[in-house]
Amino acid sequence: MRTTLLSSALILALAGCQPSTAPDTDAATTAQVQSQADAQFAALADKTLQQWMALSPVAATQIGEHRYDNRIDDVSAAGIKAGAEQTQALLDALNAIDAASLSRENQVDAAILRNQLEGDLFRVNTLADWQWDPQFYSGLAGSAIYGLMAREFAPLPDRLRSATERMEQIPQIFAAARANLDPARVPKIHAETVAKQNRGLLSLVATFITPNLDQLSGAHRERLQAAITGLESAVNEHQQWLDNELVPKAAGDFRIGADMYDAKLRFALNSELSRAQIGQRAQAELDRVRAQMYGIAQRVLAGRDAAPATPDNPTAQQQQAAIEAALELAYAQKPARDAVVPDAKAALDVATAFVAEHDLMTLPDAPVEIILMPEFQRGVAVAYCDSPGPLDKHLKTFYAVSPIPEDWNEGQVDSFLREYNSRMIHLLSIHEGTPGHYLEGWHSAKHPSTLRAVLRSGLFAEGWAVYTERMMQQAGYMDSDPLFQLVQLKFYLRTIANAILDQGVHVEGWDRERAMQLMVRDSFQQESEASGKWIRAQLTSAQLPTYFVGAQEHFDTRAAAEAAWGKDFNLKTYHDRMLSFGAPPVRYARQLLLEQPIQ
Incomplete structure (x- = not known):
């Protein structure tokens, strides 16, 4: 066994911990080997984290390491190559x-x-999205400022000084984008989306920085003002390039193809399920859930005037008509245009109280705040949960909701609010808040492994959030309201459709019409929601299936625990135990939970 990563001092320390005459037993030898291997790995994990922080100061800020708050990532071609070489060495x-x-x-x-390391090398060397995806650069520029200003991890003047230095360097990100991106490979939808988002960077400055100029004085304030002016000029210059060069010349295919998709999916999910297995399971779930929704529709439509026929053995058309008619009853109760955020907060309070009353799991003691989604992050998802970095303790979690665009007409607004009706707002707050992402993130941050916290599994997190939607309904949340169960199943249908859609778009060549049929007809999404998801499916790949695959693995793990523990199974014990592992991919949490070999 090689020990080249251990320092001389650590090797001597380990040697000094051994007795002069070791017991001649297999157990003692095994313990010694494990101790040395664990020490090696601890040294490597620390080295990896330190290199990552130095290579990606923007991510370091989000993680909670603030030594590099005044720096940005080097995303020039040379910087990316150097990072890949370090990754290979690790x-x-x-x-x-x-x-x-x-x-x-x-x-x-x-x-x-x-x-993670193999996935990073795949992304840089094979997928090479830094050569064709302008979102890589726009997201970095926005996060460079947002990560500093959104949370109060340090006094405001200190964060403003760091923001000053970052704003002075952000033009380097724009220059790298212009040098690295090949318009012939950039998909049109990617170019157009970033062109719409680009000026949102200045809205971040206007929101977080300009109102606080008086926090600095003298040369610091003058430098900050100059940085703002310089950034405005750089954003305008980049906008001209986006509008006049990239968008007109963008000619790439947003579909990444079967081979690239399968490789990316493997790294993104770290699951034992293949693309084919995911597709088969998703289609089976789609059929099962639609049948369950039809059963609810039969009950809620019974005796209603002008209700469609609901025979026990419906045709496909009869099933469709009945479910749509039942959902119309839920759509009739929707928030006002300006009440989505207040209603989400109220729903979060109700869900939190339910978890406490039924003792379903340990509740967080850290704050959560519902906010309007920052402009530079809009256009992909309606809501998200932004937990503090694992090294930033006792800071707020943000539950961000995208506002309805001011330029939407009444038809667009009505479509949106039908999708995000009052019952759906409750489910959204369960998913993003309690007991979903917010609660899971709080538990995960308590695990002692910093490496695991930094590499928190999206599969675990997204799957957990979907799992809690069903778990809350089964525990009796709004159990007197069959329309809530209907909307919950519809929300779950969206998760199922996500997995089918992602494969359909990137592997099977689906066009917009086929994608919209899946979303609007097969899974009952509103036109506005489906249109947004069609854009998201073009802009991303191998992320949409995380909800479905993660949920399936959580459902399977709970079933396995119930079978293994029998009469000793307790829901709170199960939940707290699953959450105690720090959000690794679900298969590893299951193996830890059930004391199975790690594979």
Whole structure:
């Protein structure tokens, strides 16, 4: 076993911990080997984190490491190449460690780290999205400012000084984008989306920085003002390039194809399910859930005037008509145009109280705040949960909701509010808030492995949020309202459709008409929601399935725990135990929970 990553001092310290004459037993030898392997891995994990922080100061700020708050990532071609070389060196070092000799917890972390390092190399060298996806650069520029200003991890004057230096460097990101992006490979939808988002960077400055100029004085204030002026000029220059060069010349295909998709999916999910298995399971769930929704429709439509026929053995057309008619009853109760955010807050309070009353799991003691989604992040999702970085303790979690665009006409607004009706707002607050992302993020941050916290699994997080929607309904949340159960199933249909849509678009060549049929007809989404998802499916790949695959693995894990624990199964114990593992991919949490081999 190689020990090249260990410092001389650490090797001597480990040697000094051994008795002069070790017991001649297999157990003692195994313990010694594990101790040395764990020490090797701990050193490598720390080295990896330190290199990541230095290479990506913007991500470091979000994680909660603030030594690099005045710097930005080097996303020039040379900087990206240097980062890939460091990643390969880290992977080589990881491969030199005997993973089978590690403790169970470190076996999980090593598997997660290997997936991340291999995935990073795939993204840079094979997928090469830095050469064709302008979102890579626009997202970095926005996060460079937002990560500094959204949370009060340091005094405002300190954060403003860091923001000053970052704003002075952001033009380098724009220059790298113009140098690295090949318009012939950039998809039109990507170019158009970033062209619409670009000026949103200045809205961040106007929201977080300009109103606080008086927090600095003298040379610091003058430098901040000059940085703002310089950034405005750089944004305008970049906008001209986007409008006049990139958008007109963008000619790439947003579909990444089967081979690239399968590889990306493997790294994104870190699941044992293949694309084919995901597709088959999703289609089966689509059929099952629609049948369950029809059963509810039969009950709520019974005796209503002008209700469609609801025979026990319906045709496809009869099933469709009945479910649509039942959903219309739910759509009739929707928030006012300006009440989506207040209603989401009220729903979050109700869901939190329900979890406490039924003792479903341990509740967080850290704050959550519902906010309007920052402009530079709009256009992909209606809502998201933004937990503080794992190194930033006791800071707020943000539950962000995208406002209805001011330029939408009444028809667009009505379509949106029918989708996000009053019952759907409750489900959204369960998913993003309690007991979904907000609660899960709080629990995950308590795990002692910083590496695992930094590499928190999207599959675990998104799957958990979907799992809690069904769990809350089964626990009796709004159990006297069959329309809530109907809307919950519709929300779950969206998760199922996400997995089918992603494959359909990027592998099977679906066009907009086929995608809209799946979303609007098969899963009952409103036109506005489906249109937004069609854009999202073009802009992203291998992310939409995380909801469905993660949920399936959570459902399977709970069923396995119920079978294994029998009469000793307790829901709160199960939830708290699952959440105690720090959000690794679900398969590893299951193996830890049930004390199975780590594979």
